[in-house]
Amino acid sequence: MRTLREYEAVARERLDPVHYDYFAGGAGDEVTLRANEASLARLALLPRILRGGARRELGVTLLGTGASMPVLVAPTAFHRLAAPDGERATVRAVAAADTIMIVSMAATVAVEDIAAEAPDAKLWFQLYVQPDLAFTEAIVRRAEAAGCRALVVTVDSPALGRRERDGRNGFHDLPDGLYCENLRIGDSPGHVRQIAMSPEISWEHIAWLRDVTELPIVLKGVLRAEDARLAAGAGVAGLIVSNHGGRQLDTVPATIDVLPEVVDAAGGLPVLMDGGIRRGTDVLKALALGASAVAIGRPVVWGLAAEGEQGVKGVLERIRDEVDDALVQCGCASVRDLDRTYVRC
Ligand SMILES: Cc1cc2nc3c(=O)[nH]c(=O)nc-3n(C[C@H](O)[C@H](O)[C@H](O)COP(=O)(O)O)c2cc1C
Numbered sequence: 215m216r217t218l219r220e221y222e223a224v225a226r227e228r229l230d231p232v233h234y235d236y237f238a239g240g241a242g243d244e245v246t247l248r249a250n251e252a253s254l255a256r257l258a259l260l261p262r263i264l265r266g267g268a269r270r271e272l273g274v275t276l277l278g279t280g281a282s283m284p285v286l287v288a289p290t291a292f293h294r295l296a297a298p299d300g301e302r303a304t305v306r307a308v309a310a311a312d313t314i315m316i317v318s319m320a321a322t323v324a325v326e327d328i329a330a331e332a333p334d335a336k337l338w339f340q341l342y343v344q345p346d347l348a349f350t351e352a353i354v355r356r357a358e359a360a361g362c363r364a365l366v367v368t369v370d371s372p373a374l375g376r377r378e379r380d381g382r383n384g385f386h387d388l389p390d391g392l393y394c395e396n397l398r399i400g401d402s403p404g405h406v407r408q409i410a411m412s413p414e415i416s417w418e419h420i421a422w423l424r425d426v427t428e429l430p431i432v433l434k435g436v437l438r439a440e441d442a443r444l445a446a447g448a449g450v451a452g453l454i455v456s457n458h459g460g461r462q463l464d465t466v467p468a469t470i471d472v473l474p475e476v477v478d479a480a481g482g483l484p485v486l487m488d489g490g491i492r493r494g495t496d497v498l499k500a501l502a503l504g505a506s507a508v509a510i511g512r513p514v515v516w517g518l519a520a521e522g523e524q525g526v527k528g529v530l531e532r533i534r535d536e537v538d539d540a541l542v543q544c545g546c547a548s549v550r551d552l553d554r555t556y557v558r559c
């Protein structure tokens with residue numbers, strides 16, 4: 215497989231079609247799902263000439279965590295549906311690539327076991343704040359104890375998105391034997407249905423979370439400038455511009471289209487972006503428009519389904535090569551050289 219899209223084609227052949235639809239699908243008419251990739255494709259890169267460097271610097275530091283490239287692994291649920299070792303295979307590949315894995319709260323391997331599988335892996339933990347604060351705090355303590363270095367709080371899910379493919383396929387729960395291991399309490403296994411996506415979660419919960427943990431808090435799912443301003447005022451450490459890969463509210467804008475206004479409102483906080491990143495050129499466009507880094511969701515799942523750990527490694531190395539190629543073609547020696555003049559809107 216030479217490209218991220220080729221990994222998707224192989225994954226599609228290997229996966230149970232019901233599980234493929236869960237991974238691939240979006241909400242409603244999937245307008246936003248398509249828009250993420252389409253808007254990135256529509257932007258043009260404007261390279262400089264007669265400059266650059268013999269070697270490119272791709273590394274970034276995010277909230278004190280170094281990554282060898284500006285491409286992180288977005289939190290995605292249920293990796294054991296894609297490959298038997300699930301998140302264990304993913305974390306080995308992520309550690310080898312020296313980037314950051316954002317572990318999903320809905321992982322099918324416990325965060326402690328993910329951390330133990332690759333002790334030098336750099337992990338952040340994704341959290342859906344639960345109305346049961348004692349339960350939420352217990353999960354935060356587990357993530358801290360496992361060595362996670364940031365909490366990524368998903369704020370675009372006051373309710374689960376309307377995923378019509380899953381409805382048609384009757385996919386509402388994990389098959390027997392697979393559990394949401396981060397929700398396990400004592401001997402009772404964690405079930406997907408236990409994850410509350412609650413419309414009652416508010417800024418007060420973010421303030422509560424700041425009191426509960428020393429970990430930096432990143433809000434994932436920001437699309438509007440005024441929310442970025444509120445976030446900066448609420449003492450969060452970073453933002454992720456995300457529409458959940460088109461899986462929550464359909465017809466919201468493509469993430470790349472709102473990135474600049476969120477960056478301008480974020481008061482200097484690091485802003486990451488995800489949604490539709492499939493090529494090195496997509497990464498450059500997001501960085502040029504102010505992102506500190508991007509994250510990829512589905513391509514990692516496709517690598518995992520196609521070839522397990524090797525497949526995730528393949529996906530990460532191909533996007534790294536493409537970022538390097540796009541930089542050299544743009545006349546840049548470093549990801550830090552990019553600015554808005556490199557993109558024509
Ligand atoms: C199968 C799947 C599961 C996901 N699970 C989670 C999750 O558990 N928590 C979360 O915050 N986001 C979740 N997301 C959203 C991703 O973190 C990310 O925002 C999105 O996939 C980025 O778009 P991309 O798939 O086009 O790269 C999931 C996305 C997919 C495709």
Ligand SMILES: CCCCC(=O)C(=O)O
Pocket residue numbers: 291320406409458461
């Ligand atoms: C209840 C788990 C939800 C995982 C998720 O966020 C997604 O499928 O997009």
